Amino acid sequence: MTVQNGNLGSSPLNINGYENSGIGELTIDNSGKLWFNNFYYGLIRFDPCDGSLAKPELSATASAIELGQSSSITAKGCTNVVWNWKNNKESVSKPVTPGNNKLDITPALSTTYTARCYEDGCMSAPVNLAITVLPALTLNNLGKAQNCPGDTLKVGTKISGEFDISNQFKAYLYAAASSTSLNIAGQGKDLSFSLPNSLSAGKYYLRLEGSSPKVLSKDSLEINILATPSVTTTGAAGCIGANISIGATGGDSYLWKGPNAFTSSLQNPAFSNINPSYAGAYLVTVTGTNGCRNTGTANVVVNPNPNATASVSSVVYEGLDVQLLASGGTSYSWSGPGNYSSAEQNPIIKRISKSIHAGTYVVNVTDANGCKANAQTELKIETALANEQESNSDFKVYPNPASDKIQIVTGLEGEATIQLYDATGKEISTQIFLRQTTIPVRNLARGTYFFIIQQR
Incomplete structure (x- = not known):
């Protein structure tokens, strides 16, 4: 019996005429093995090969390629090769290719390729080689040629090939000498991300990177970042009851927000007769001529007025010295009867006279913050005994x-x-x-x- 090589790799070959010989029905499978269906002993397999045929060494010009690219696999050590391959969508077996140990491929999906050496009806053990096909990621127009730091951008993408369901995207902005990595919200074709507020003005190029598998978009989109206004703010400090104003510079329009639901579109808003509820941080949003915005903060401090006090040192008699007493500040200004004035905190009036010095004395007190308050005291002068032998009925x-x-x-x-x-x-x-x-x-x-x- 002779079996032609061309039958290997196709359907099993059935040979009849052995039923009466006691051997039974003979079948040759794709691996060149003989199968006997014997009436007495059942199914018997006969392998005419001794297993000594060496298996091939597989190599590829590229084991990871992008969608649409090609690679070439070589089965070293073989003259004749039986190929088959399998991926998520197909499983293919190819007949033996005499005299050729190379396979040129352009797969659309990641595929595992298997090769066996074939000689004289015998095949070696199989050897596998995985070829990874990376999906292609391309970017569509952003729709905005110019952007401000802090803007939210939407990116249209086109994905060709396989991405894992858990794939996450990351955006990269490239400038002349640096790159910035940005988080992206969303999956699939519609992606968005926010430009950092700290991004400097200039020209950038955007590329996207997928995580599963890790692949970087081949193309890029040009983004022009406009300058944000340089904001300078001026806060204020004042005493209770004072009038103050805050301000900002750097833009064309201004929007303030602050304590007590305060809002204003003035560049330099003013406050009258302030009290402690005015204290706090006031946030201003400044818009420049190019439409970009920046923010700043101005602080308002409301200082309490001093707790001013005024008094006299003791019971006062005519002809004696008296001391006026004040507290609550760092500087003092007294005024009183007879055009009296003093800048001392606790001045002494010499040899007081009821007709000249009796009356109301007012002190104006100023503290370290420049806040002012006043207090007053009444100077009452008693008449003292002055005679050597002063006496009366008492x-x-x-x-x-x-x-x-x-x-x-x-x-x-x-x-x-x-x-x-x-x-x-x-x-x-x-x-x-x-x-x-x-x-x-x-x-x-x-x-x-x-x-x-x-x-x-």
Whole structure:
């Protein structure tokens, strides 16, 4: 029996006439193996090859190609090759190609190619080689020739070939000496992304990259980025009740937003009679002549007015010195009767006179922020005893002047309190006595002293 080589790789060859010989029906399969269907022993396979035929070494001019490109696979070590291949859409077996160990391919999908060496009806073990076909990604016109930083761009794409369902796109903007990577929203043909606000003005080229598989668009789109306006803002600080204004420069139009739902389209909005609710950050959106926008912030600070106080040092008697007291600020300005004025915080008025100095004194107080407030105090001047032997029905004081002690005699019923003061109004001593008492003055400094007697 002789089997022709041309039958290998096609349908199995059935040879009849062996039924009566006891061998049964004979079939030759695509691998050159003999199958006997024996009446007594069942199905028997006979392999006329000894398995010594070496398998090929496969190589390709390119194992990863873009859609539409070609590659050539070589089965080294073979003279005759049986090829077959398989991908997601087809499975192909090719008859033996005598004298040719190369296969030229232009696949549309990623495909696995299998080769077996063939000699004298025998085939080697199979060897596989995967060829990856990258999809083609092209870009359509953006529809805008000029854009501002911060704009959202929509990109039209055309995808040819296979992309994984989980594929994500990324955009790249290329300039002369740098590139910027941008996140893209969406999948498929309609993609969008935002231009960074920090993008400098100039000419850029856009390309897209897919993730699964990783492929970069071959073409690019030109994008012209316009300059954003350079915004300068001026804030303000003021005291409660003051009038202030804020401002911005750098554009053709302005839109302000701030505390208390404040809005204004003025370049330099003003505020009158401010209070603490005006404090905070005011955001301005500035639009330039080219239509691009930028933002800036101006801060408003509202300073409280000082808590001004005014008083006199003590009970005041005619002919003594008195000190005016103020607090709450860093600078002071006093005014009062008789065209009195002073820039001291706590000025002293010498040898006061009821006819000249009694009355209302006002102090204007300024704090470190320049905020102002005022306070006032009333200067009441009492008449002091001035005679050496001053007496009346109520009391006697002697000797006056004195160097050792002073005798006090009163006509008051019950206990009384006597308080002794120096010329500055400082209290020296307090005593409780019944009708009369003695006050030692030997250790007191030379000067004028005053006392107040009150019945308890």
